[in-house]
Amino acid sequence: MSHDPKIHPVHDPEAASVRPSAPLVPRAASRSEQGDPAKDPLTQRPERSIPYTPLAPPRKRGRSCCCRCVCYTLCLLLLLVVVVGATIGILYLVFKPKLPDYSINRLQLTQFALNQDSSLSTAFNVTITAKNPNEKIGIYYENGSKITVWYTQAKLSQGSLPKFYQGHENTTVIYVEMTGQTRDATDIMTTLREQQQRTGNIPLRLRVNQPVRIKLGKLKLMKVRFLVRCNVFVDSLAANNVIKIQSSSCKFRLRL
Structure with a gap:
């Protein structure tokens, strides 16, 4: 008895290693009646919204500097x-600085004449007493000072103080000669005579502008100016005569 040979299928090893690259069933064929599960809002995770925060403007470095x-x-x-x-x-x-003290002790008029051209020539000798009451401060009186004599707005004479050093607690008597010439002085002479007859005195003003240096111990400071203003009332203005000073008062001021 003969037997028919049986043929068995042989497994192909290369065929088993190859995987399908595409789904066997198209995606559209697997949709259900409710739609695509990939687009179902219940199955999708909601997206988080990040609130918008505006950025602060950059600082201006120039203004800060x-x-x-x-x-x-x-x-x-x-x-x-x-x-x-x-x-x-x-x-x-x-x-412990203290202000200096000044006084007019003597005033002599050596010339006071009205010239033919109506100008007035005058010459004064003035004695000034300067007191330095400070115990530890000295005063250097420098060149460039000016002293003037005025009647109302008219300058009669001018001169300058000598250069000297005034020590601690020192009193110095200063002699100053002043001369001057005033133009168109006819009205001034008339006013002087009327003033003397009416009041019995004549008001004069003395102005002193004196550059000085202050010495503190051994330290010599920068140059400043002493400004002295004196109001003097005299009995008359007679030439070659010592004028009687009825009253006088002086004020002192310091200017840098």
């Missing part, structure tokens, strides 16, 4: 004021 410079400058000025104030306070406590 300018404000810093102004602040530094103000601080330096304030510090300088404090240092100067403290220094002045310490010097005041150490030296």
Whole structure:
């Protein structure tokens, strides 16, 4: 008895390793009646919304630097004021400065004549007493001073004080010669005579502008100016005569 040979299928190893690259069933064929599950809002995760925050504008560096410079400058000025104030306070406590005192002791008129051209020629000799009441401060009287004699708005004579040093607690008597010539003085002479007849005195003004240097101990400071204003009432203006001073008062001022 013969048997028919049986043929068995042989498994292909290369065929088993190849996977289908596309789905066997198209995606559209697997949709259900409710639609595509990939687009179902219940199955999709909601997207998170991030609130919009506007960015702050960039700072202006130039303005910030300018404000810093102004602040530094103000601080330096304030510090300088404090240092100067403290220094002045310490010097005041150490030296205890006092103002000088001036007085007109004697006034002599050596020339007082009305010329043919209506000009007035005058010459005065003035004796001034200057007192330095300070115990630790000296005064250097420098060149370039000016002393003048006025009647109302007319300058009669002028001169200058000598250069000298006045020590501590010192009293110095100064002799000054002054000369002058005033134009168109006819009205001035008339006013002087009327003033003397009406009041019995003649008001004069003496002005002193004196550059000085202050000496604190061994320290010699910068040059300043003494301004002295004296109001003097005399009995008359007679040539070659010592004028009687009825009253006088002087004021002192310091100018840098």
